[in-house]
Amino acid sequence: MTSTQVAPARESHVVSSRHRFMTRHASWIPVFAAIAILVAMVIGAQIYFDGDFLSPPLISSILLDNSYLLILAVGMTFVILTGGIDLSVGAVMSFTGMFGASLLRDGLPSGVVAPVMLACGALIGLGIGVLVQYFDVQPFIASLAGMFLARGLGFVVSLNSIKVTDSSILWLQRTRWHFGDWYVTATGILALLVVAVGALLLAYTRFGRTIYAVGGNEQSARLMGLPVARTKLLAYVVSGTCAGLAGVVFTAYTGAAYPLNGIGTELDTIAAVVIGGTLLIGGSGFVVGSMIGVFVYGMIKTIINFLGVDQSWTRITIGGLLLLFVVVQRVIVARSARRR
Amino acid sequence: MENALPLVQVTGATVRFQSDTALDDVDFRMFAGEVHSLMGENGAGKSTLIKALTGALPLDAGVITLDGRTVQFATPHDAQLAGISTVYQEIDLLPNLTVAENIALGREPRGRLGSIDWPAMRRLAREALADLGLDIDPASVLATHPLAVQQLVAIARAISTDVKVLVLDEPTSSLDFDEVAELFRVIRELKSRGVAILFVSHFLDQVYEICDRITVLRNGRLVGEYLTTELLRIDLVQKMLGRSAAALAARPRLDGYEDPDPSVTLSARGVTVLPGIADADLDLVEGEVLGVAGLLGSGRSELARALTGVDRLEAGIIRIDGQATRLSSPRRALSVGVVYSSENRRTEGLIGELSVLENITLALQAQRGILRRIRSARQRELAASWVEALDIRPPDIDRPVGTLSGGNQQKVLLARLLALSPRVIVLDEPTRGIDVGAKVEIQNLVGELADTGLSVVFISAELEEVLRVGTRVAILQNGRVVDVLPSDGLTTDSLLALVARPEEDES
Numbered sequence: 001m002t003s004t005q006v007a008p009a010r011e012s013h014v015v016s017s018r019h020r021f022m023t024r025h026a027s028w029i030p031v032f033a034a035i036a037i038l039v040a041m042v043i044g045a046q047i048y049f050d051g052d053f054l055s056p057p058l059i060s061s062i063l064l065d066n067s068y069l070l071i072l073a074v075g076m077t078f079v080i081l082t083g084g085i086d087l088s089v090g091a092v093m094s095f096t097g098m099f100g101a102s103l104l105r106d107g108l109p110s111g112v113v114a115p116v117m118l119a120c121g122a123l124i125g126l127g128i129g130v131l132v133q134y135f136d137v138q139p140f141i142a143s144l145a146g147m148f149l150a151r152g153l154g155f156v157v158s159l160n161s162i163k164v165t166d167s168s169i170l171w172l173q174r175t176r177w178h179f180g181d182w183y184v185t186a187t188g189i190l191a192l193l194v195v196a197v198g199a200l201l202l203a204y205t206r207f208g209r210t211i212y213a214v215g216g217n218e219q220s221a222r223l224m225g226l227p228v229a230r231t232k233l234l235a236y237v238v239s240g241t242c243a244g245l246a247g248v249v250f251t252a253y254t255g256a257a258y259p260l261n262g263i264g265t266e267l268d269t270i271a272a273v274v275i276g277g278t279l280l281i282g283g284s285g286f287v288v289g290s291m292i293g294v295f296v297y298g299m300i301k302t303i304i305n306f307l308g309v310d311q312s313w314t315r316i317t318i319g320g321l322l323l324l325f326v327v328v329q330r331v332i333v334a335r336s337a338r339r340r
Numbered sequence: 341m342e343n344a345l346p347l348v349q350v351t352g353a354t355v356r357f358q359s360d361t362a363l364d365d366v367d368f369r370m371f372a373g374e375v376h377s378l379m380g381e382n383g384a385g386k387s388t389l390i391k392a393l394t395g396a397l398p399l400d401a402g403v404i405t406l407d408g409r410t411v412q413f414a415t416p417h418d419a420q421l422a423g424i425s426t427v428y429q430e431i432d433l434l435p436n437l438t439v440a441e442n443i444a445l446g447r448e449p450r451g452r453l454g455s456i457d458w459p460a461m462r463r464l465a466r467e468a469l470a471d472l473g474l475d476i477d478p479a480s481v482l483a484t485h486p487l488a489v490q491q492l493v494a495i496a497r498a499i500s501t502d503v504k505v506l507v508l509d510e511p512t513s514s515l516d517f518d519e520v521a522e523l524f525r526v527i528r529e530l531k532s533r534g535v536a537i538l539f540v541s542h543f544l545d546q547v548y549e550i551c552d553r554i555t556v557l558r559n560g561r562l563v564g565e566y567l568t569t570e571l572l573r574i575d576l577v578q579k580m581l582g583r584s585a586a587a588l589a590a591r592p593r594l595d596g597y598e599d600p601d602p603s604v605t606l607s608a609r610g611v612t613v614l615p616g617i618a619d620a621d622l623d624l625v626e627g628e629v630l631g632v633a634g635l636l637g638s639g640r641s642e643l644a645r646a647l648t649g650v651d652r653l654e655a656g657i658i659r660i661d662g663q664a665t666r667l668s669s670p671r672r673a674l675s676v677g678v679v680y681s682s683e684n685r686r687t688e689g690l691i692g693e694l695s696v697l698e699n700i701t702l703a704l705q706a707q708r709g710i711l712r713r714i715r716s717a718r719q720r721e722l723a724a725s726w727v728e729a730l731d732i733r734p735p736d737i738d739r740p741v742g743t744l745s746g747g748n749q750q751k752v753l754l755a756r757l758l759a760l761s762p763r764v765i766v767l768d769e770p771t772r773g774i775d776v777g778a779k780v781e782i783q784n785l786v787g788e789l790a791d792t793g794l795s796v797v798f799i800s801a802e803l804e805e806v807l808r809v810g811t812r813v814a815i816l817q818n819g820r821v822v823d824v825l826p827s828d829g830l831t832t833d834s835l836l837a838l839v840a841r842p843e844e845d846e847s
Binding site: 020022023024026027200203204205206209210212213215216217219220221222223224225226283284 | 396415416417420421426428432433434435436437438441445446448454455456458477479480481484497
C-alpha cells in the first residue's frame with residue numbers, strides 16, 4: 001500500500017500529481033488492490049500449471065459462468081453504497097426463476113414472462129426499501145424478511161425442478177458468438193451491459209451521486225436538498241430488479257428452475273462486492289470494482305477446478321480474501337478518520 | 341433601509357415540541373443588504389427559528405413572507421430554491437464526495453441526456469471558490485481538506501446559488517482568527533450585493549463587528565429588535581438573560597491562597613509529556629481555583645491530561661498531600677481524588693443517549709465496581725440532589741442528556757465528577773460553546789466549589805474568565821509554566837501581554 005504522506009521527491013510535479021491523485025481518487029485504491037490480486041492469481045496459476053492454464057476459452061467461460069453473479073453484484077453495489085445490505089437477492093433470483101419457468105410451462109410467451117420476472121424482483125426490492133426507509137427497519141432484517149418471503153414463494157410455485165423448453169430463453173445461453181478462440185453468450189453481453197449501465201448511473205446521474213451522498217452522511221444529504229428517501233428506495237428496487245434479471249439469466253444458464261437454487265448466492269455477491277473495494281459502511285465503491293470482485297471469485301473457482309481439489313476450497317479462499325479486504329477497508333477508514 | 345420593505349418577514353411564528361413551546365408568537369424581519377444577528381441564550385429559540393426559516397422544521401402557526409410573497413417550505417431544498425441558503429454549525433457536507441459535488445449537488449449542471457456535466461460542475465465550483473478567495477482542486481475529495489476549508493466550501497455552496505438570504509449558524513466556531521477575518525470579508529462582499537445575512541454567533545465581539553441589527557430572543561419569545569449601534573453590550577446581555585447587570589458582577593472570593601499555612605493538595609514538579617508540556621511546576625492549594633492561561637497550542641489541555649493520568653508522564657513527579665503518586669491512568673487518578681473534565685464534553689464526556697441520572701451515576705458506579713451496585717432509589721436520590729444543587733434545567737433526571745443545552749450538559753458532567761467527592765478537579769474549557777448566562781453560572785459554581793475546600797484547575801481560552809474565576813493564574817507558553825501570579829493584580833490586557841510575551845523576553 002502506498003502511504004498518503006508525500007515523500008520528498010526530486011521533481012516537484014511528480015509530488016503534486018501524486019498528491020492530486022491521492023486527493024481525487026483514493027477510493028479507487030481498493031479496486032486496484034483487487035485487480036492486483038486477480039493478476040497475481042492468474043500469473044501464479046499460469047506458472048503452477050506450466051503455462052497451460054490461461055486460454056481464451058477459459059476467460060470466456062468465467063464470464064459465462066458468472067454472468068448471473070455479475071448482475072447481482074451490480075445491484076448489490078447500489079445498496080451497499082447507501083450503507084445498506086440486501087440479503088434477499090439469492091432467494092429472489094431463485095423465486096423469479098421458478099415463477100418464470102412455471103409461466104413458460106403454462107404457455108406464456110417469453111416476451112411477457114421475462115418482464116414479469118423483472119417486475120417481481122423490483123416489487124420485492126420495493127417492499128424491502130419501504131421497510132427500510134419508512135418503517136426504519138434495519139436493512140439486514142428487512143432484506144432477511146424479503147429472503148424468507150422469496151424462498152417460500154419459490155416453494156409455493158413448485159417443490160420440484162421445472163424444465164424450461166422456451167427457445168428464446170435458452171437462446172440467451174446456447175448461442176455463442178465466436179471471435180477466434182474467444183466466445184461470448186447473450187447472457188454475458190447482458191451482464192456487461194448491466195455493469196456499463198450501473199457504472200454510468202452512479203457516475204453521471206443525480207440519482208447515482210445521491211447514492212454516494214446517502215452513504216456518506218444521510219442527514220447532510222437531506223439538508224443539502226437531495227431526494228434521500230426516493231434514492232434509498234430506488235437502490236433496493238435496482239437490486240431487486242437485478243435479482244429478477246439474474247433469475248432470467250440463471251434459468252437460461254441451467255435450463256431449468258429449482259426452488260433450492262441460489263442458496264448462499266447473496267453471500268457470494270456481498271463477498272464479490274466487498275473484494276471489489278466497496279466499503280460496507282457505504283459511500284465509497286464502484287460497479288467496476290464489483291465486476292473485478294466477481295472475476296476474482298470466478299477465477300478462484302476455476303483454479304480450484306483445475307487443481308482438481310474439492311470445491312469447498314473455493315469458500316475457504318474466498319473467506320480468507322474477504323477477511324483480508326475487510327481489514328484493508330478498516331485501515332483505510334481509520335486513516336481517513338484520523339486525517340479529519 | 342427603514343423605508344424599504346423587509347426581504348424576509350416572519351409573523352407570529354410558533355413551534356411546539358409536544359408540550360414544550362420552543363417558539364412562541366415571534367416576529368422577525370430582515371432587510372436586503374444587511375447583516376442581522378439573532379441573539380439569545382441556549383434554548384431561547386434561535387435554532388428553532390432558523391430551522392423554521394430554512395424549511396428544516398414546519399411552523400405550527402405563523403407566516404413567513406419572502407419578497408412580499410407568502411412562502412411555505414416543506415424541505416430545506418424548497419428554501420434553497422426560493423433563495424434561502426444555510427450553513428450549519430456542524431459542517432453538514434459529504435466528506436466522501438468531491439469538493440465540486442459538495443458545492444453543486446442538487447443543482448448540478450446537466451449535459452445532453454440529463455447526465456451530469458462534470459467539467460461544467462468543476463468550473464462552477466472553481467468560480468464559487470474563487471469568490472471566497474479559495475484555490476483548491478474542485479475534483480479533490482472533501483475529506484482531504486482541513487475543517488476550516490470545509491467550512492468555506494459549505495459557504496461556497498450556499499452562495500453559489502442565486503442567494504437572497506444566507507443563514508450562518510455559528511460559522512466561526514471552528515475557524516481561527518485569520519479565517520474569521522476572511523469570512524467577514526466574504527460577508528461584507530455579499531452584503532454589498534444585497535444579500536440579507538443572518539449571522540448567529542455567541543462571540544459578542546464578532547456580532548458587534550459585523551452586524552447591523554440584532555434581534556433578541558428569550559425563552560422562545562421575542563425581546564426586541566435593535567440597531568447594533570444603539571445597543572450597548574451590557575444591555576444586550578441583560579436582554580438576553582432577562583436579569584439585571586448587577587447579578588452578573590463577579591462573586592466575592594475567599595482569599596484562600598493567602599492563608600499563612602496553605603496546605604498544598606497537589607504539587608507537580610518537572611512534569612513532562614512531549615511534545616505538549618515540558619518541565620512544568622505547579623502547586624495547587626486546598627480550596628483555590630488555579631486559572632490556566634495560554635494561547636492555543638501552549639499546552640493547556642496537555643497539562644490537564646498530564647495532571648489527571650490521562651497521558652503518562654515522561655518525566656516529573658506529582659505529589660498528592662506530599663505523597664509521590666504515580667497517576668498511571670485516569671482510574672488511578674480518580675482513586676486519589678483527582679478528576680478531569682475534558683474540553684470535548686460530547687465525545688469524551690457525556691453519553692448523549694443516556695439519561696441525566698445515568699450520566700451522573702456512571703462514574704460513581706464504575707468506581708465502586710460492578711458487584712456493588714448502587715440501589716436505584718439511592719441513585720435517583722443522588723442524581724436529583726445534584727440536579728438541584730447545580731440547578732440543572734429542566735430538572736428531569738430521566739431526560740436524555742443529549743437533549744439538554746450546552747450549559748446544562750456541562751453541569752451534568754460536573755455533577756458526575758463531583759459525585760465522586762474529588763479533592764482536585766481539572767476543568768478543561770468548561771464554558772466553551774455555552775451561552776453567556778450559563779457561563780456565569782458555571783463560573784460562580786466553580787467558585788462555590790472552591791469555597792468548600794475543593795481545589796480546582798480552571799483552563800480557558802478566554803483570559804477574562806480565567807481572571808474572574810482563578811485565585812491565581814498559571815501562565816503557559818510553549819508547553820512551559822512560565823509564571824504563577826495572583827489574579828488580583830492582573831487585568832485582561834496585562835495577562836494577554838504575559839501570555840503572548842515572546843520567550844526571549846523572559847528573564
